[in-house]
Amino acid sequence: MDTVRLAYGETGLDLLVDPAVTTVVTPRHHRATEPPREVLRRALRAPVSGPPLRDRVRRGQTVAISACDITRPQPRELMIGAILEELDGVVDLADVVVLVATGTHRANTEAELRAMFGDEVVDAVRIVNHDSRDRRSLTWLGEFGAEVPVWLNSEWVDADVRVTTGFVEPHFFAGFSGGPKLVAPGLAALETVLVLHDARRIGHPRAMWGIVEGNPVHDDVRAIAEATGVTFGFDVVLNQDKEVVAAFGGDLLAMHAEAVRTARAVAMRPVPRLFDVVVTTNSGYPLDQNLYQSVKGMSAAHQVVKPGGVIVCAAECRDGFPDHGSYREVLASADSPAALLAEISARTVTVPDQWQVQIQARIQNDCQVVVHTSHLSDAELATAHLRQTADVSATVAEALAAAGPDARLCVLPEGPQTIPYVDGATPRGGRA
Secondary structure (H helix, E strand, C coil): CCEEEECCCCCEEEEEEEEHHHEECCCCCCCCCHHHHHHHHHHCCCEEEEECCCCHHHCCCCEECCCCCCCCCCCCCHHHHHHCCCHCCCCCCEEEEEECCCCCCCCCCCCHHHHCCHHHHHHHCCCCCCCCCHHHHEEEEECCCCCCCEEEEHHHHCCCCCEEECCCCCCCCCEEEEHHCCCCCHHHHHHHHHHHHHHHHCCCCCCCCCCCCCCHHHHHHHHHHHHHCCEEEEEECCCCCEEEEEEEEEEEHHHHHHHHHHHHHHEEEEECCCCEEEECCCCCCCCCHHHHHHHHHHHHHHCCCEEEEEEECCCCCCCCCCCCCCHHHHHHHCHHHHHHCCCCCHHHCCCCHHHHHHHHHHHHCCCCCEEEEECHHHHHHHHHCCEECCCCHHHHHHHHHHHHCCCCCCCCCHHHCCCCECCCCCCCCCCC
């Protein structure tokens, strides 16, 4: 037997596998940039498209910088630090605000912000958690894309200079993260996000990993960012160790398209077949903090599991479901995944977190999903129509034995950091 190390929390988890029946899909090794600060600085000074950042900013202007929340492993301290250094002497730090693009997620605590951005950045500039539910902090801008009603964070709208910062990886229904997603849903009102993530868009066959053009979610996300205005986009691609592989800056959409090309090569891998059993993770901490985020790991596995097969997802879930938002309530609102799908399809109005539930229900309706966590009980998982295992290796061995002598196993140790797809086959899209 061989041992495969799964990304799990901050410690990892060992899985015992038979190499004769196992395919392990990991990110292609890409060496970290050395030193990363120089690569980041070069992206700001020699952008993919348009003039350098410093040339786009005038003295006396206010600057808003959008950054990922704690559920994303963005190197915020390095990226924000590089921007502040680049604008030194042009912008007064009192005129800079960093907006944490929480989307509909919870606010990050003071301790989390210091861990995310570093004391130097936190003490130098104002950092504000976006609140999608606080109408007083939002500005109405109109309808864009396919009739999406758009409210955005007022501090973002009012700033003279708007800079997005993020990292680009495959996204389970928006195609890829980063770029325009740092405007909407990142800084958007709940009402805006609910439309962007409604059942029709999420259920579209092109609303899936790795597809940007013709993906109704990403098409509208791009339309919103382009119509409302971004001064400069700044993205990175990371390797499996969360180190910077490449950095991109410039006009938002051109910059993001170039970052997507690199991310696709880094994070998507072909496999020869569908598998009876797939083991996945949600890439360890901070991405596996809760079950809500861990649906991404399940979705990555769903791309290559046989209908009726078994997915085993190892995610620490130190933040539980979580309890904020309606994800847990919606999951428990029906007796089965099939009933959930029928209920969602019948709704005319999207409710918060419905999109995550819709994708999870579709996966669970296609195959068996077993979860290993350290912070959710068997009873709690049962309300989400999930079964827990205390021993991932034993559960995998049992599932393979039940599938028969020709059963095959696929392991995604880094979960959605690498998205597998069957070479030459039609991707498994968002049909609900």
